[in-house]
Structures are given as structure tokens and as C-alpha cells.
Amino acid sequence: MACLLLIAHSPSENLRAMEASVGDGARLLESEGVRLRQLSPLVATAADVLAADAVILGTPENLGYMSGALKDFFDRSYYGLLNQTDALPFAYYVRAGLDGAGTSRAIESICGGMKWKLVQPALICRGDWRPAFLDDCQELGQAMASGLDLGIF
Numbered sequence: 001m002a003c004l005l006l007i008a009h010s011p012s013e014n015l016r017a018m019e020a021s022v023g024d025g026a027r028l029l030e031s032e033g034v035r036l037r038q039l040s041p042l043v044a045t046a047a048d049v050l051a052a053d054a055v056i057l058g059t060p061e062n063l064g065y066m067s068g069a070l071k072d073f074f075d076r077s078y079y080g081l082l083n084q085t086d087a088l089p090f091a092y093y094v095r096a097g098l099d100g101a102g103t104s105r106a107i108e109s110i111c112g113g114m115k116w117k118l119v120q121p122a123l124i125c126r127g128d129w130r131p132a133f134l135d136d137c138q139e140l141g142q143a144m145a146s147g148l149d150l151g152i153f
């Protein structure tokens with residue numbers, strides 16, 4: 001069974017709802033051969049990523065950057081993943097009150113350094129909260145799970 005790993009930092013109610021929606025979307029295909037694993041970046045390790053077939057990252061933008069928790073995950077795992085996860089399919093979402101560009105740039109730079117392959121457009125949920133963000137998150141989870149299931153990544 002393919003493993004889809006969701007590493008999401010969700011310190012607010014809206015972010016928790018976003019993480020849940022990504023999970024709901026991914027689980028629509030769970031019976032079809034894709035297993036979802038959900039971890040906080042504070043506990044996720046390089047070994048967790050090495051055991052996964054695709055990854056979704058989730059974070060708020062704080063002070064123009066990804067959350068410290070997600071950065072901590074990269075700090076702890078980068079060298080354990082470098083040269084071992086080339087072309088790993090990944091996607092990410094950002095909850096940004098105003099912008100999101102700094103976080104997007106940083107995630108793509110770090111994951112690009114590890115040669116991961118971005119397989120979905122960046123999902124930046126920007127501005128005042130809108131319930132439609134949850135639909136976008138669900139679609140992201142579903143797209144990742146179905147891509148894995150169909151072997152198109």
C-alpha cells in the first residue's frame with residue numbers, strides 16, 4: 001500500500017480544519033491502496049519521509065516564513081534525506097493572513113535542494129478566512145492520493 005505522509009503544523013482552529021480537510025480528501029481513496037499518515041513536524045523524522053511515497057506539507061506563514069515547527073523538521077531531517085529522496089512527489093499548503101510568498105519560496109527552495117518534485121500547484125490560502133479554503137484543502141489531499149493510487153507521479 002502506498003503511503004501518503006501529511007506533515008502539518010496546525011496551531012490555530014482554521015489550520016486544524018485545513019489539516020482535517022486535506023486528510024478527508026486523502027482518505028477518500030484509502031480503501032483503494034493509499035494509506036494516509038499524519039504527523040506534526042515537531043515529531044516527524046527523516047525515517048518517516050523515507051517510508052513515504054509522497055508528502056504533503058502544511059504551515060502558516062509567520063513573519064514572512066514557514067512556521068518554526070516546519071523549519072525545525074527540515075533542520076533535523078535535511079541531511080538524512082539529501083540524495084535519498086530524489087523526485088519524491090510533494091505538495092504543500094500555506095495559510096497566510098496577508099502574503100505567503102516568503103513561505104512558498106522557502107519551501108520550494110528547501111525541497112528543491114533535496115530534488116523533491118512538486119506535483120500540485122502551491123495552495124496559498126491567503127487573506128481573511130474563507131470556508132472555501134477547506135474545499136481547496138480537500139481537493140489537494142484527494143489529488144495527491146489519487147495521483148499516488150494511479151501511479152502518475
Ligand SMILES: Cc1cc2nc3c(=O)[nH]c(=O)nc-3n(C[C@H](O)[C@H](O)[C@H](O)COP(=O)(O)O)c2cc1C
Nearest residue numbers: 012014015060061062063064095096097098099100
Ligand atoms: C506573529 C505572527 C506573524 C504573522 N506573520 C504573517 C506574515 O508574515 N505573512 C502572512 O501572510 N500572515 C502572517 N500572519 C498571519 C498568519 O499567517 C495567520 O494568522 C495564521 O496562518 C493562522 O491563520 P488563522 O488566523 O486563519 O487561524 C502572522 C500571524 C502571527 C500571529
